[in-house]
Amino acid sequence: VANKGLKDLKKQVEGAAQDAVTAVGAAAQQVVDQATEAGQKAMDQVAKSTQETIHKSANQASESFSGFGKKLGLLK
Template identity: 80%
Template sequence: MAGKSLQDLKQQVEGAAQEAVTAAGAAAQQVVDQATEAGQKALDQVAKSTQDTVDKTANQASEAFSGFGKKLGIMK
């Protein structure tokens, strides 16, 4: 009878250990997912900022060229 109780206890401990490992794995995956999402948001922001800067610089260059052309009389 004692052998059966020890076997049951062993199974309970193994089950609890497996549940703990599963929970830890799920928590670790959640951390990875959140970090990935945060990283993607940061990259998206950098891309948007870079595109805005490129657009602004292109507009300024176009305006400067237009102004230069008007001064030289080759543009209206």
């Protein structure tokens, strides 16, 4: 009878340990998912900022060229 009680206790402890491992694994995956999402948002922001900078630079270059062309009488 005592042996059965020990077996039951062992099963309960093993079950609790497995539940704890599963919970830790799920929590770790959630941290990884959040870090990945944050990284993607950061990369999206860098891409957007870079695109805006390129667009502004192109506009400035176009305006400079236009002003230079007007000074030389090449553009109206």
